[in-house]
Amino acid sequence: MVVSVICILIISYLIGSIHGSKIAQYLSGVNIKKEGLKNSGASNAAVVLGAKYGILVAIIDILKGVIVVIAVRFWMVEYSDFSLIERDVLLYSAGAAVILGHNFPLYTKFKGGKGTATLIGVLLALSWPLGLIGLILLIGTTFLTDYLLIGVFVFYFVFIGTSIWFAEGIGPMAIAGFLFVMAIILHIENFHRLMRGEEMKISTFLRMKKPSV
Numbered sequence: 001m002v003v004s005v006i007c008i009l010i011i012s013y014l015i016g017s018i019h020g021s022k023i024a025q026y027l028s029g030v031n032i033k034k035e036g037l038k039n040s041g042a043s044n045a046a047v048v049l050g051a052k053y054g055i056l057v058a059i060i061d062i063l064k065g066v067i068v069v070i071a072v073r074f075w076m077v078e079y080s081d082f083s084l085i086e087r088d089v090l091l092y093s094a095g096a097a098v099i100l101g102h103n104f105p106l107y108t109k110f111k112g113g114k115g116t117a118t119l120i121g122v123l124l125a126l127s128w129p130l131g132l133i134g135l136i137l138l139i140g141t142t143f144l145t146d147y148l149l150i151g152v153f154v155f156y157f158v159f160i161g162t163s164i165w166f167a168e169g170i171g172p173m174a175i176a177g178f179l180f181v182m183a184i185i186l187h188i189e190n191f192h193r194l195m196r197g198e199e200m201k202i203s204t205f206l207r208m209k210k211p212s213v
Contacts, residue, residue: 001080005090008075012068012094016101016118020060021045024053033111041113043148047205058117061102065121068098073125089171092163095122096175103186114186116152119179123159127166134158146201149190156180 021040025031028049033040036048042061046054072094076087102118104110120138124131134155142151156179163176184191193199 004080008072008090008094009097012072012097013101015064015068016098016103017105017107017112018060018064019102019105019112020057020117021113023060024049024057027056028053033108039113040108042117047200047208061113061117062121062124064098064102065095065118065123066125067121068094069122069125085169085171088167088169089175091126092167092172092175095119095126096179098122099179103182115179115183116155119159120155123155123162127162130158130162130166134162142202146203147194147199148202149187149194149199152187153183156183 019040020042021032021044024045030049032044032048036044038044040057042054042058045057069091072091073087076082076090082090099115099118099122101112103112103115105112120131120135123134137158138151138155140151141154142148145151160173160176160180163172167173190199
């Protein structure tokens with residue numbers, strides 16, 4: 001069983017390493033990691049290539065989280081006799097693995113995205129009502145404050161709350177805390193830009209001229 005769990009985590013990481021930005025690059029001919037904010041996330045795809053590519057990248061990256069968690073849950077129901085605590089730990093661990101794969105893919109020398117879209121997928125698969133609430137709060141906070149960065153961390157608080165009140169044991173809480181700390185580190189430059197008044201506002205993005213790709 002230990003070997004099976006290790007294989008699940010490795011496969012989850014590898015699935016996470018499949019980036020929506022690569023599909024966008026294939027379709028557009030533009031490597032967004034070398035343009036704009038110089039990362040492979042959906043927000044940068046939207047800035048560099050326009051909203052339709054941003055949506056495409058977001059959907060692909062969200063689906064990674066959804067697919068991994070649903071597949072692991074199915075495997076546990078059909079092929080394991082784990083307790084509820086063990087099931088939640090494995091689900092959150094697989095979710096963390098797919099996010100790590102997105103953020104630090106092996107084939108790009110561990111330089112990937114920041115994991116927000118994939119985290120959305122993970123939470124939607126863990127509990128679609130809570131994931132939907134988190135997504136609504138993310139969007140609402142983003143437009144209320146004019147900053148995606150703030151909306152992203154509101155979603156992280158929903159994810160942490162889910163791990164505290166709707167999961168068994170302390171394992172999910174520890175994993176959620178780890179992902180939160182990692183997100184802070186990966187968004188350090190965004191926080192610096194926010195404090196300098198240089199972080200891109202949603203209103204500014206919506207007024208930008210659509211790229212001709």
